[in-house]
Amino acid sequence: MKLLFFDPYHLESWRNVTFEAHQPVKDESPVLVPEHPWEAWRAFPISNCVMRDDAGFRMWYETGYDERSVPGDRLNRTAYATSADGIHWEKPALGQYDFKGSTDNNILNLGPFGVHNVSVVHDDHDGNPNRRYKMTYFAMPPRKNFSPIPPGINVAVSEDGVRWKLACPMEEPAFRAWRDVVPGRPTSSDTHSLVGWIPERQRYVIMARNVSLVPYMFRTIGYSESADFMHWSEPINVLSPDEHDPWGTEFYYMTVCRYEDLYLGHLCVFHNYSRRLTAGRPDTAQVPPELAYMNQRLDMKLVYSRDLQVWRYADADRGAFLPVGESGAWDSGMVFGSSILPVDDEVWVYYGGTPMRHIVEDLQHAGSDAHHRMCGGLARMRRDGFVSLRAGTEPGEFVSRPYELTNEALTLNSHTWDDGEISIQVLDAESDTPRSAVVTVRGDDVRMPVDFDLAALYGQKVRLRVTARNADLYAIDL
Structure with missing residues (x-):
């Protein structure tokens, strides 16, 4: 013990x-970058999507191209990479997805529509070898009025982590998008994290993203569970900004892993301070100077729990576990927490990063130059070195x-x-x-x-x- x-x-x-x-130390350069036409300007891990097994390291990362194949298409896709050392990554041709007449690419075939925020776990609980790997992702059909398929979180299973099969019909996702409520079906916003099978609860668990409408619309962290991986409970709220957080703070999503006797949460914090200008607070006509740099940026805080219900901050002062980079750095705009892996005498923290902020002015120029792209990064610390x-x-x-x-x-x-x-x-x-x-x-x-x-x-x-x-x-x- x-x-x-x-x-x-x-x-x-x-x-x-x-x-x-304590904080991990970031590698100076990203370990994963967009380099192929089907990746366009993004190749980055988000959520629980990097693992290590006997064969080495594996990553299911978010990518996407810029040319719509059908009207209203959402261009996010999921690609697969492998590595012997966790630093140098290969992108094998999978022969699954047709990109401009060729399947010589590493995109996974998860359906004909946009795919966002993939989470993957290896499931030792399920005795069926065809369901050894479990995946959740947010399906993004063409925008409203272009498709009858509803958006929502889908679940998929696989024998090898490469060839996937939907575990529920695309027309009936496991979670409906929160704007598309259907009685009797759980709802969630797009960004979430699959935790996996929890023995003490005898349930699969997802940390969903809830949306609160009081006192204004903002993002929080929800908890949902399932006995069969297909039918899920309505997410209950387990972590929200409180009076110790600046007005406008939102919790974008949280990746969770088991580490010894704890559950560690990689809490992605959206510093949406411009919300002050529209939230009906007469004393907040402008973002305070001390908050100005972080406005519309995302960083990571480390939280922990012993039961997945009650969460506490590893840093009592709520400092960033994984901060954005300095001005001009490749990750100076947003960091998206992914997986935390013990590797020999260290802990490796994978994350997605970009110099872009969470604003239209930046995102509408995505791909225009090296400043407007999203990559995968790695930070390291001593084993058990969190606190x-x-x-x-x-x-x-x-x-x-x-x-x-x-x-x-x-x-x-x-x-x-x-x-x-x-x-x-x-x-x-x-x-x-x-x-x-x-x-x-x-x-x-x-x-x-x-x-x-x-x-x-x-x-x-x-x-x-x-x-x-x-x-x-x-x-x-x-």
């Missing part, structure tokens, strides 16, 4: 320690709750600096009786060994007393 220190959940008592949030329990120059201390020892040795993910150190001792589960000597470690290691012989305590419940100085403790592996 691994203890992560996002909050005091694992602590029985503590003093003189703080919870410090640390920090002690400064004055020593801090905590005692853990009782936990069963599941290993015969302890390892720490920790970093000490200057004359810093971390000392740890095993205590009885119900008293302060020592069950080990005090062992002190120093240095920087994601798997710092603690020189205990715990074989005699294996399988027993114990508590840990930890004292530290000039140190960050990210995790303890029991």
Whole structure:
């Protein structure tokens, strides 16, 4: 069992320690760029669409071309890429989709209409090998008056993640678009994230995007579940902007993954501060100067939950986990969180990025030059490095709750600096009786060994007393 220190959940008592949030470091250049005619100006991951398996890395990314094949066509499409190292990506010809008379491209055949916001998971729960991979996406038929097919979230299944079959009729999507309400059918806006099968709930889960109309129309995060992946509950609201967020804040969507004993949410925040000008607030005639740069931009915040219902911010100050780039950078306008993957001693954070803002003035020029395109990026941090329990120059201390020892040795993910150190001792589960000597470690290691012989305590419940100085403790592996 691994203890992560996002909050005091694992602590029985503590003093003189703080919870410090950390950010990943972005690679300087994007790892995925539009380079083919059928990609036009966009090749970017959005939502839960990157995974790693025995064959390497796989990505289902959003792309789209600029020439409408039918009146009112929505040009978004989904393409497939593979990589041996997660950095250099190949776009194999799939032979599925006809683009200007040729199927020599990597576009997936998900139907004749626009496809937006694909989410893909590998499903170990479903015993049917033909349904091993699950996909959700927002189907975008030609605009109203051009097609009888309704927009909404469709679900699809696959044996290999490449050849897909709809699990529900296109005429009856699993979710109807929120503007197209049908009695008895759940509704959602276009952007969402498939979480997958949740064993403790015995349900598949989607984090949908809800729309609130009070006090004005704005986006929030909803939760929906299904026993069979086809019939879904009406999304309930689980995360909304509140009084601590500037007026005009919206939650665009949230990608969720399981990480150890937590669910991590990659919360995409839309800084729609210009809404102040039209929301009937007489005291907000203009966007405040301190908010002006972020106006109409999107960045990412990290939230976490233990039950997918109650969400908390990893950074108590609600700072960005993945901020937009500096002015002029390839991701200075919007970042769209995708997948969070443990890779060796690091955590890799995939995301989509663009220098364009979420305004018509930018988007109507999409593809006109390198400034007006959307790409895929990668940011990295140490494994378990989201939040640390920090002690400064004055020593801090905590005692853990009782936990069963599941290993015969302890390892720490920790970093000490200057004359810093971390000392740890095993205590009885119900008293302060020592069950080990005090062992002190120093240095920087994601798997710092603690020189205990715990074989005699294996399988027993114990508590840990930890004292530290000039140190960050990210995790303890029991």
